[in-house]
Each structure stands twice: as C-alpha cells, then as structure tokens.
Amino acid sequence: MKFYLAPMEGITTYIYRNAYNRYFGGIDKYFTPFIASKKMNRRELNEILPEHNQGLCVVPQILTNRAEEFLQIARKIAEYGYDTVNLNLGCPSGTVTARKRGAGFLGVLDELDRFLDTIYTQSPLNISIKTRIGVSSVDEWAEILAVYQKYPVAELIIHPRLQKEFYQFTPHKEAFAAAAATLSDIPLCYNGDITSAQSLSAVLDAVPQTDCVMIGRGILRNPALVFQLKEHKNTNPCPKELLKAFHDEIFEGYAAQMSGETPTLFKMKDLWTYLIESFDGAQKHLKKIRKASGYSDYKIAVSHLFLECGIRC
Numbered sequence: 348m349k350f351y352l353a354p355m356e357g358i359t360t361y362i363y364r365n366a367y368n369r370y371f372g373g374i375d376k377y378f379t380p381f382i383a384s385k386k387m388n389r390r391e392l393n394e395i396l397p398e399h400n401q402g403l404c405v406v407p408q409i410l411t412n413r414a415e416e417f418l419q420i421a422r423k424i425a426e427y428g429y430d431t432v433n434l435n436l437g438c439p440s441g442t443v444t445a446r447k448r449g450a451g452f453l454g455v456l457d458e459l460d461r462f463l464d465t466i467y468t469q470s471p472l473n474i475s476i477k478t479r480i481g482v483s484s485v486d487e488w489a490e491i492l493a494v495y496q497k498y499p500v501a502e503l504i505i506h507p508r509l510q511k512e513f514y515q516f517t518p519h520k521e522a523f524a525a526a527a528a529t530l531s532d533i534p535l536c537y538n539g540d541i542t543s544a545q546s547l548s549a550v551l552d553a554v555p556q557t558d559c560v561m562i563g564r565g566i567l568r569n570p571a572l573v574f575q576l577k578e579h580k581n582t583n584p585c586p587k588e589l590l591k592a593f594h595d596e597i598f599e600g601y602a603a604q605m606s607g608e609t610p611t612l613f614k615m616k617d618l619w620t621y622l623i624e625s626f627d628g629a630q631k632h633l634k635k636i637r638k639a640s641g642y643s644d645y646k647i648a649v650s651h652l653f654l655e656c657g658i659r660c
C-alpha cells in the first residue's frame with residue numbers, strides 16, 4: 348500500500364511536510380496545497396522550491412479552469428525540476444466553485460473536456476488529477492469518468508464525495524469501485540475519511556485491489572497513523588516526546604518564516620484544531636492555546652497540555 352499526505356491549504360505546508368518526514372515518515376508522496384496564481388506568489392513559490400523539499404517526493408497542485416494559466420504555472424514548476432503536477436478538481440469551497448474551479452469545474456463537463464484536451468497536449472509535465480465525483484448527484488460520475496478516460500492521466504486521486512456534500516456524510520465507496528472497474532489504464536488512489544485500520548479495511552472491502560490511499564485529517568489528528576496502519580498496530584500510542592519534538596519543529600519553522608508572533612500563532616492554532624485529537628481530555632488546554640496572544644502564553648499552554656494529558660491514539 349502506498350500512502351500519500353493530502354494537500355491542505357495553509358496546513359500541509361513545506362514546514363509541516365519536512366517536520367512530518369523527519370519525525371514520522373512513511374509517506375510515498377506529498378502534495379502542495381493548491382497554487383492558483385499564474386505569477387506564483389511568495390507563499391506558493393516557497394512550497395515548490397527544491398531547497399524546501401529535499402528528500403521528499405512532492406507533487407505541486409494547480410487550481411484553475413483556464414488552460415493558458417495552467418500551462419503558464421506548469422512551465423514555471425517545470426523549471427524547478429518537477430516531472431508531474433496535480434490538477435485540483437475537488438475543492439468544494441463556494442468561492443472556488445462559484446468560478447467553476449475545483450469541484451465546480453465538474454459541473455461544466457464540455458468546458459472541462461476542452462481544458463483537459465489543451466493541457467494534456469501542451470503541458471511540459473505529466474498531469475495527475477484529484478477529483479470529487481460530481482457536483483450534486485452521483486449520477487454525474489459515469490460521464491466524468493468517460494472524460495478522464497480520454498486522457499493520459501498520470502494518476503487519479505478520488506475523494507468520492509459530491510461538491511455539495513463538502514466533508515459531510517460517508518464517502519461513496521461504490522463510486523471508487525466504479526472507477527476501478529472502468530479505468531484499467533489509470534493508476535487510482537482513494538481519498539476520504541481514513542482515520543484507522545477499520546476505515547482502511549472498509550476501503551479494501553469495497554475495492555480489494557486498492558494499493559494507494561491519500562490521507563489528510565486522519566494524519567493531522569494522529570501523526571502516527573500511517574506507521575500504525577503499516578504495522579497493523581492501531582493501539583500503539585505515539586510517544587509523547589516524539590509528538591512534542593514534531594510540534595516544536597513546526598513551531599520553530601513558522602516562527603522563522605512568518606513576520607511576527609501573531610501569524611505564527613495563527614498557523615499553530617489551525618494545526619491544533621486537528622492535533623488536539625491526539626490527546627485525552629485536552630479541551631481546556633485547547634482553549635488556552637487558542638487564547639494565547641504571544642509566544643510565551645502559547646508555550647506555557649502547550650507545555651501544560653503535554654505534561655497533563657495522555658496520548659489517545
């Protein structure tokens with residue numbers, strides 16, 4: 348089984364990826380959060396700079412519905428030595444889909460087809476796709492698959508939810524099974540709600556030949572998840588010191604990169620939304636972390652949490 352870390356805007360940054368790789372590892376491929384500006388801003392460039400991704404297998408992700416824009420970004424990415432880019436056809440957020448980008452692009456299949464035709468003909472790089480299964484009905488999926496089938500898709504990562512479902516309800520595993528039955532030439536990767544050995548088994552029950560999964564929130568909540576899945580030790584808790592060292596490295600990374608305490612703490616608080624799940628009875632500590640307005644309050648709140656709470660996973 349291959350394991351990929353899901354791209355998550357603002358969270359799975361190069362700072363997170365490097366710390367993750369150092370303390371946990373076991374990830375076969377990392378994906379950058381989406382790049383959406385054709386001139387590539389500083390934050391986007393930071394994600395792809397080779398010196399920020401040493402020793403990692405990284406695929407930059409692009410979010411656009413304009414072929415020329417895609418090609419411009421892909422050419423720039425190619426200059427940094429990458430061989431593959433990923434196209435985001437999964438983002439469900441209203442601001443993205445209103446402009447027919449991300450999962451919203453799935454609602455205008457003719458346009459998507461023309462876009463894919465251009466980029467697959469002219470891109471200097473291989474193109475993988477990360478997709479949802481439709482906008483508002485599972486009936487859309489068969490036609491979407493028929494479009495993908497026309498192109499040399501390097502890899503198709505399927506998050507089998509509809510755009511309108513956002514992150515709710517259970518992923519439609521039967522849609523992933525339909526893709527596995529239809530697309531014999533495109534390597535597939537399953538994504539969505541893998542948080543334990545049981546949820547991974549449920550995917551394997553639906554599609555026994557699954558050999559690649561992408562995990563996002565499950566890893567953010569329990570950074571030891573991939574290790575546990577590989578070792579079949581769901582109950583083996585992650586050592587606290589390891590988690591603390593991992594946290595500290597991310598903190599130091601942001602503190603060195605960001606301009607000031609407030610933006611650094613903003614990043615760390617985002618991460619804690621997920622990481623708090625690694626601890627038992629930590630809600631009161633989470634409140635203190637969220638309230639912290641400077642490094643010293645923050646560090647005190649975090650050290651109390653590590654001292655007083657046990658590891659859950």
Ligand SMILES: Cc1cc2nc3c(=O)[nH]c(=O)nc-3n(C[C@H](O)[C@H](O)[C@H](O)COP(=O)(O)O)c2cc1C
Pocket residue numbers: 353354355356358379380381408435437438477506538539540541561562563564565
């Ligand atoms: C806060 C947040 C940011 C995300 N950012 C991106 C992104 O930049 N690109 C993308 O393809 N998916 C993005 N996703 C979706 C995840 O990559 C993934 O598909 C989704 O979380 C389902 O996988 P999971 O259940 O393992 O978390 C984001 C999800 C969340 C919750």
